[in-house]
Amino acid sequence: MAQLGFGMMRLPVLDENDQTSIDLEHVTKMVDTYMESGFNYFDTAFVYHEGVGESTFKKTVTDRYPRDSFKIATKLPLFVITEESQLEPIFAQQLENCGVDYFDYFMLHNVSGLTENAWKNVDLYSFIEQKKQEGKIKHIGISTHGDAEFLEEILFDHPELEFVLLQINYMDWEDEGIQSKKCWEVARKYNKKIMIMEPYKGGFLADVPEEAEKIMKEYNPDKSVVSWAMRFVANLEDVEVVLTGSSTLEQLESNIHEFKNADPLNDEELEILKDVGEIINSNITVDCTKCRYCVDACTENIDIAKVFDLYNKHQMLEDEDWTPFGNAYLNYSKLPDVGIASDCIECEACIDECPQGINIPDVLKDVAEAFETEVNGFQN
Template sequence: MERGFTYFDTAYTYHGFKSEEATKEALVKRHSRDEFTLATKLPPRMLKSVEDQDKIFNEQLEDCGVEFFDYYLLHNIGMSAYQQACKYDTFGFALKKKEEGKVENLGISFHDTPELLDEILTAHPELDFIQLQINYIDWENPGIQSRRCYEVARKHNKPIVVMEPCKGGNLALVPEKAEGLMKAYNPETSIASWAIRFAASQEGVMMVLSGMSTMEQVLDNTHIWQISNP
């Protein structure tokens, strides 16, 4: 936050269902509400009834220690999760929370085909943004189809939040030949920064999320943008 980063992403299921509580302790209790934006996610796959939605949402508000979420997503949407969300009208539920002022921006995190994404965004124009897995290895990966999903989001004029820019850390440790090319071009820039800057350079991307597990990684990731945006 001292370096100007104010968007924090969590979810109901992360870290054994403890991530939202950790967010409250580390972020919410230490800073005023207007100093940060908070994103969390509702898992449609866990729903067994319509009532579960309110139960989980209220639990999330309490666990995070907030009265509203800046960004609220239906989590890990693929075909089965989408069918579950349709069964319980989870899109309608989330939109109601937005109308009540408990959600500022409504979106989905998506893991499936561009065809399904197009179907969802056509059926649900009320979505404010889309979270996609985008990185240079998965750009043409037939199993992920980052580029094609990105193009669908652009077709529907949805701002994009990027997840997995470093593919779980894999793009921070690249093959020796690739590392040599990167270091030859710019020896001062970290290997991970190439992946993050690739994701951030795509038109329509509003946010790039980076999972970090050490202070060194936090300092490197924030340093990237201090260089890019002095």
């Protein structure tokens, strides 16, 4: 069976408007709880938490545990790579950030149409293979949000890759855009180890609409909503690691519990999940997983992930103009140096960053219309 991985993309922060303000005390407790539970796989990236993700890993894991007691996976930031001369310095920086001499798992981060400047123009594959030969990497792979055809091309061209990190959950399983199932099948066809990200689809599957929860509880009152999502991914064949990106100790403890009790879903339960998926789909307005890849690209400093999250929650409370989420948006708008939805100048710099293919400027117009109203405290 797979092991539960500690994803470090959404760590707790002291100031929710500053992704670098990591709550180190809280993360340290989470790391200790995770290690005590018998798991030891950490996943970070050069770009997480606006560049402090890897050093947070060093402070909370490398500096406190023997090197052979944990495994570390990180990712080469294809988003910023345009030429070969960048590779050595960035890789050396990553080793230093993480405080290690070698990485257990090293990925090209999000190989897809978004990053083609890097993987088309720079020989990234030879670079990571070379690092493996030098003993600086144990296993090489990729993370991708590309579709199955794209994945097949990569795996055909690069037999040296050992694993792939894929977005898999019961909502995206048969989705024609994300193609979780088809990508999983391609990875198996090429005998690759599979790592899973987004098992809760950015939190949507942990907080489902009441109607969906009712169906789940009617079938099995003892199982939590998140347990269904965890049971779906934890029992897929050829999966090595299921990453969850907990933001609190409580979430982490829940994930550990659900993972350890993830018995396989039966056929009836799989059918129920299809109905649940339809209900959730009809309630989600914006398919944003809060990965924040777009946020750095925004020239107007709009915290796109945050305003989409508020908008989704607002939309779930049908037919209400004022909601607590509109109020939270008003509070956000008063922070120094942030842009709001109507500040979007439609430059489209963010669109290519979004792995979910969201037309961000278009959705921001809807957000402005919903939130920037008199009833929510904005002057027209």
